[in-house]
Amino acid sequence: xxxxxxxxxxxxxxxxxxxxxxxxxxxxxxxxxxxxxxxxxxxxxxxxxxxxxxxxxxxxxxxxxxxxxxxxxxxxxxxxxxxxxxxxxxxxxxxxxxxxxxxxxxxxxxx
Amino acid sequence: xxxxxxxxxxxxxxxxxxxxxxxxxxxxxxxxxxxxxxxxxxxxxxxxxxxxxxxxxxxxxxxxxxxxxxxxxxxxxxxxxxxxxxxxxxxxxxxxxxxxxxxxxxxxxxxx
Numbered sequence: 001x002x003x004x005x006x007x008x009x010x011x012x013x014x015x016x017x018x019x020x021x022x023x024x025x026x027x028x029x030x031x032x033x034x035x036x037x038x039x040x041x042x043x044x045x046x047x048x049x050x051x052x053x054x055x056x057x058x059x060x061x062x063x064x065x066x067x068x069x070x071x072x073x074x075x076x077x078x079x080x081x082x083x084x085x086x087x088x089x090x091x092x093x094x095x096x097x098x099x100x101x102x103x104x105x106x107x108x109x110x111x
Numbered sequence: 112x113x114x115x116x117x118x119x120x121x122x123x124x125x126x127x128x129x130x131x132x133x134x135x136x137x138x139x140x141x142x143x144x145x146x147x148x149x150x151x152x153x154x155x156x157x158x159x160x161x162x163x164x165x166x167x168x169x170x171x172x173x174x175x176x177x178x179x180x181x182x183x184x185x186x187x188x189x190x191x192x193x194x195x196x197x198x199x200x201x202x203x204x205x206x207x208x209x210x211x212x213x214x215x216x217x218x219x220x221x222x223x
Contacts, residue, residue: 034211034212043115096159097167
């Protein structure tokens with residue numbers, strides 16, 4: 001069956017450093033991979049989408065890579081700020097737009 | 112633009128009862144998806160509606176059903192509630208040609 005794995009342990013990082021999150025998937029060939037941010041008690045918020053034929057995508061301080069051979073995506077937050085503290089969800093997506101979410105990785109940025 | 116709205120915010124039901132949750136998509140969006148999120152887990156895809164028809168379905172029993180109306184709003188119905196149905200139910204809308212989804216705040220369902 002399809003499986004999406006994200007770091008289960010919280011990532012504690014100092015302000016100004018780069019946070020790197022990993023998303024691995026098995027038994028799945030997504031057309032896209034999306035990353036969302038979720039704050040406690042709220043719905044996820046879309047951050048970035050990367051297509052299967054793209055290697056890297058950037059948006060402001062965020063960068064995503066997508067390696068379809070390794071079946072892995074890396075998500076980077078550069079120059080992290082306390083406001084970046086949240087849970088980050090990866091979601092491989094099929095060509096019909098069906099998202100399969102991982103359990104998420106909590107990021108805690110301390111001043 | 113109000114974004115995606117869901118009602119009610121919270122709901123408490125007992126086992127065996129039935130529940131209906133409602134969702135209004137973001138203006139201009141024609142596709143609605145429903146997700147179930149248990150505590151500490153990522154959202155799990157229930158189903159997706161487009162042009163008033165269920166287009167895709169996740170691994171959920173037939174107790175979970177839905178509907179999409181001509182104005183693109185949607186309902187999620189759950190029959191014969193079980194304790195394990197307690198979760199945050201999220202609605203997300205999108206335009207069919209795009210894949211990024213806009214989520215509502217969710218409905219917190221508690222089954223006693």
